Amino acid sequence: MKNNRSFKHIYIIFAVSMGAIAACIIKSIPLFYGFFIGVFFSIIVFMRNGFSFTALIKMILKGIKECFSVYIIVLLMGSIISVWIASGTVPTMIYYGFDYIVHMNYLLACFMIMVVISFAMGTAFGTISTIGIALLGIGKGLSIPEPILLGAIISGAFIADKISPISALVNLTIKTIDINYKDFFKNMLATLIPTLIVSAIIYYILGKSFTGEVDVSTLKAYQRNIFNTFTISPALLLFPITMIILAVVGVKVIPNMTFGLLGGICISIFFQGIQIKELMHAILFGYHARTGIEELDGILRGGGILPMIEVIFIIIGAVALSSIFEGTNTIAPMIDKMASNIKTKGALIARTSILSIVLTTVACDQTIGILLPGKFLKAKYEEFKIKKTILARSIADTGTTIAPLIPWNVNSIIITVITGVGATAYGLYTVLCYVSPVITILFGYLFVNKKEEFGNF
Template structure:
């Protein structure tokens, strides 16, 4: 861009890109077409504005290459889900879950279980694709609507991206804002605790309604059909537990998921007596159960690496478009325009949240929603006497947390690929993800008391 004003070029790029994505969502067309249209249109306009074609392609290639681990994780997720069902790991969880979950508020339990595990694992994706899938399967068997249950699980899982000391996004946030993790953790609890309490109350009320409708006869029928279809052993419950323990001890998500996938394939062969050709078919194409009960079969199906290829194309499209917007500084004038005239603390915090949400929405990823506000607003926070931990917390509570609610965001795309449920369905139940932005902005106006002379908080982590 030639100046700091929001040019017609910027507006056209964003408008065409968002319109193409929205059209794909409305018409149920694969999203990667929308990203491709937005990318091609943006490249053409930027070439007309003076950027070299080589430079633009280099931005795109670097962005795609830097996110190569994401593609591996998506493929592993697809394979692990189908293998864990076929091996009997997920059916065993569901079978024994029916024994113990029929007499509790299952929705509330899911929220707190995923919140604790996600904080330990440090990844929302890892939580949703492992324990989340199992909890979702049990909940379906308990006749709880899938969008409600998935929204509950996502609410708990995204505490990882907000607060976990081993989360990549948390560490990016504290590094870019130059604060220590201990100070960030303490400061974030101010808004997180009210959000968790309010979410818990809402989930208790929702869960109470469904707990009364559980049909124990139906659950017994489900258990009988599961035990007739799969060879079940309690020891199979150890595999997801081991994966959580490995995450606690710092094992990264790819080796951890590979362990889960390979172990599951071994169980398929030795315990479920599946042939190697059959196992490979499940790994690549997904699993379809045949228990004799349609509702149960709808739970015990899905996954596969090949169905995840479309998801990878969508992620590549989102990353490519994001790389062009960030590399050419197309969205920087938006930041300047939003913060240049701010004079009050409350308005600055509110603007930080809105800016982080806008950037996460426009760029289809949380990273820019962290980087740009973190870089450009530090001086403004210092000018108004607000400590940097408030900046870090405001970003974590807004742009980071809102991601799964945006249908074209990479987070929502992967969640939909894993579960088959879209953001427009589960979004209303993802309570924590929209309560957090509301609470932090409200706190900025009515609860902010900052001391300009407090000691500086330097870069650090846990």
């Protein structure tokens, strides 16, 4: 009876929280207000059921404190995006990327360019709202339908949230599950490589249907103004490559990102000749390029510490809600009930994937879909003798990745605001976002279930 009451409380809290989050989205109110309403309501509910206000606040503060490094990472990410544009690193990626577009299947080129740049930038939105908008505009000149174009662009962009070493969501995942990025990265490759191959093949086939010529004059104009505004050099590409290598070999994320930020600052000042005052303003508020082409200026802008504050508040709200569920021991019985009849490793991975997808769907954001499975399924993975990196991979491949497919999710709403194309239109063509969960679940049944092979996957 106690468990039934606990489940009822969770359902009520989730309903109120999700209703508040949905209202924030509809009314264009910052999303963290919805999470804070959920936290406030959950405090009232649990106080009425015997928990003291002091005890609940301690639970919240404990959870928030444990994720302190994630907040630092979010602020560093905002700073790095600004500095990497100012230093010429992102403009160099775009400058040389346009050279390859002319000679490739355009749809496949969009996907591959977004994969590379989003991995380096560590943010799906940052990549979509910069290079993604440019690729979308050029593709429309080839008479490629916008939903198909946007599907390829979003598929490539969400590689950032799956595996980039400087992604806030990736670092929230590895922090929650208590693993290091090196092990996470190695384990992710097992499902990421086939996902990329399948997605690339599908985009290649789709792209063959559109044989129009790229508007070379537009690309050349963009390249010319980038070249006139920034000092462009292939050497600048070594900088993000070095950061990625450092992350893969095991350098911790905050020192690595600090190196990236300081290095970018030095390049901006001594190589691009930017004034310190101007650079500090860009780090705080975001960088805004002045290239002489309005569309290009819209591409070469973004980042900043202050715009990241809202992201931090969203994470704090989600962490606070999760911490109350954990501290009151009300979510664990619910997940235990869900996992009680699991008999195989493959079934556990499939159930993890479904739980993460459901939580991301109802929460309108990926954070809850990471935190709750990450916190409460660790013991189950230990029971089945499955490495925690498999848990992290299952979440990253499913709940994290499917967000742009859900029309009411904050990710898809922002994409719609940026591009004018809704999730119901582009969703079918966002191949990677639904191929990834399928491959992860199949992989769990086909390989992880084989005990003798498990250690290699």
